Amino acid sequence: MNDSVGDAPEQPATDLTRRSRARTTPRTKAPRPARAARPARRPSKPASTGKPVRSVIILSMVAGLVATVAIPAYAAWQPETEAVTLQQMAADDAQSLVVASDASAVQLERSSYSATTPEEIAKKKAVEAAAERARARAKSSVSLSSIDLTMTAPGSGEVRWPLSGFTRGRGLGDSGYHQGVDLLTGCGQPIFAAAGGVVRTSQESYGGYGVAITIDHVVGGQRVSTLYGHMTYGSRVVQAGESVSAGQLIGLVGSTGSSTACHVHFEVRVNGSLVDPYAWLEINAS
Template sequence: MNLPQHGRRAAGRPRYRRTAPARPAAPTSPEASQPTTAQPATVRPARRRAAAALRPVMTIGAMTFAGGMLLSTSVPALAVTATDTVARASVYAPAEDSISLRSQTLDVGSEVALEPIEVGDWDVEAAPPPIESSVAGLGDVSLLQADRVVWPVDPSRTASGFGPRIAPCAGCSTFHDGIDFNPGVGATIGSIADGVVITATEAGGGLGVYVEVQHNIGGAVITSLYAHMQYGSLAVAPGQRVTAGQALGAVGTTGQSTGPHLHLEMYGADGVRFDGMSWLSSHVTG
């Protein structure tokens, strides 16, 4: 029986699997320009399965490489070799001291007699507290106890002592409140002890250029006054702390004076003047 060749009712033709046309390769020769036989469609699924199988392997390889790079750049070399089975010295271990120290010895001849050294006893005493003194124009002044008393100038030459006297000039007192030293014009005048300057002026009236220093001597407030200094020789200022022997000025003849000399007055907290020569003779320590 002959089947119809056309129409919707035509008998079904034999079905064939469609194959994709192969891509022509770039011609390199006259023979290459000839059409090639198409590859079966079953080749492409095989390539896909092979590529899919290689992906995990490539991923694992990339992660292993990245991890190795991270380990080599961030972990110290000592940490990598910490699993070394061979015992090695740690760089962090303290170095062993190879120096051997021997105690010192002294060889003494048999003719030398050795005597034990006596250890003295020491008593620790607290420093005496300072004296708080109120000074006009300065306020409260803290006076530390002085540990040394010295002569203000060379004491070998004196002119007038403390007490009653014949007035040496018109207007001079018949009772001398101080002692006069004659070390020579321009001689340096030093403080008799550590203390605080409470007066330093060139306008001292009959005293001329003079300085007053307040001291803490043996727990008592003692003030020393140095008068008739040279103009321009003042070396200290009020409120300044001075030490024993520190320069205050120079010997002169300012104020009510009959010649170059140092007029030294001394008095206690009550302001009453006393014999400075006698006091210094018993208190000077250097």
């Protein structure tokens, strides 16, 4: 038994000794290989300029928007200026306006230029025609004091001839729409009432008849009216409402209204109907 114990290997002790040594003996570290030298650092980049640029752009846009809104408002706010002439405008801004060197500030009046529109031309013609009629009236008018009011037509009947001497001209219906007879004689010859009655019309301007008189009569129990046209201006010696006798002087022969020669336009209506005046005179005048 002893031999077997003495002869037993001491392996466990040896193992413990080795572990102790291993724990107590310090380990030497292997030297590390030298590191390669690092390259030198690059110089740092300057700070980015992106943000300032964006800020400038934004501020510019805001300023433009403000100017877009403010300038029209300022222009509308400006006070009204007084009217200026072309010369004043040229003096203020000679580069933007060129005018004739002899221009003058002359105020135009309506009388300083001629009529140009149809309305103005028609009005001007009417004024000239009225002036011409006035001149003709003044030239052809007579003074009533120069007329012998005692003159009467020859005859003694109820109806008499309106002229003592004449030449027959156009009759009823001749040369178109003609409602009477033209008794041709010289201007200034006396005109007489064809019959007694009451003056209904006595005018210096009676349409195309010019100076004219109409008289209402009762002849043979019939209502008769007579008309005397184209008399001389200022020659009427009877007025509307006055009574006249057969053969009484009423005025002088002329050429007024729609007339081209001295004569009397004589019309007769019986009971309102137009009749041939020359045939009526031939039957009734004496």
